[in-house]
Amino acid sequence: MGQPIRVVLDTGASHSCMDAAFAKSLLPELHTEEHDGVTAGIGGDDFEVRIANIPDFKIGHFKQSAYDNMALIDFSYINQAYCRLHKQPIQMILGNDFLVEHNAVIDYKMRSLFFEK
Numbered sequence: 001m002g003q004p005i006r007v008v009l010d011t012g013a014s015h016s017c018m019d020a021a022f023a024k025s026l027l028p029e030l031h032t033e034e035h036d037g038v039t040a041g042i043g044g045d046d047f048e049v050r051i052a053n054i055p056d057f058k059i060g061h062f063k064q065s066a067y068d069n070m071a072l073i074d075f076s077y078i079n080q081a082y083c084r085l086h087k088q089p090i091q092m093i094l095g096n097d098f099l100v101e102h103n104a105v106i107d108y109k110m111r112s113l114f115f116e117k
Contacts, residue, residue, distance in 0.1 A: 005091040007059070009113065011106070013095030016067070019075035020050060022091040027055070032072060049073055059094075062102075062115045 003026060023030055032050040054067040079089040098104070103116035 006088055007092045007094055008090050009094050009099075009106075011096060011099065013093055014097065015071055016093060016095040016098045017049075017071040017073050018054065018092045019079075019090070020072040021074070021076075023052065023054070023070075023072050030054075035071065059113070059115075067098075 005022070020032075030052050032052045035049040035051045050072040051069050052072055054070045056063060056065050057067070058064070075090065082089055099106075105114040105116060106112075107114065
């Protein structure tokens with residue numbers, strides 16, 4: 001994507017997602033599709049989910065060539081909570097789907113994330 005973003009690693013989130021407004025501002029030509037899956041968990045249980053294929057991105061030295069079927073949602077509720085906590089807004093949540101797919105190892109003591117090959 002060519003731009004640093006703030007990402008939260010959420011081992012309790014079943015799916016990774018990105019802020020819809022941020023994705024559209026960064027990738028104006030991004031094609032999205034409606035998604036009718038389960039939407040409980042973030043800010044209540046009734047919100048719109050769109051799906052898009054996101055081009056390559058990096059996490060440290062790890063490079064993801066593309067992320068197919070990334071859920072795009074409105075992060076305003078999430079970022080309002082971050083604002084109340086005097087934290088910077090986030091643009092993406094890496095969930096369990098990504099962690100499992102890439103055999104992620106979290107070293108809590110070292111505050112590090114590793115991806116096994």
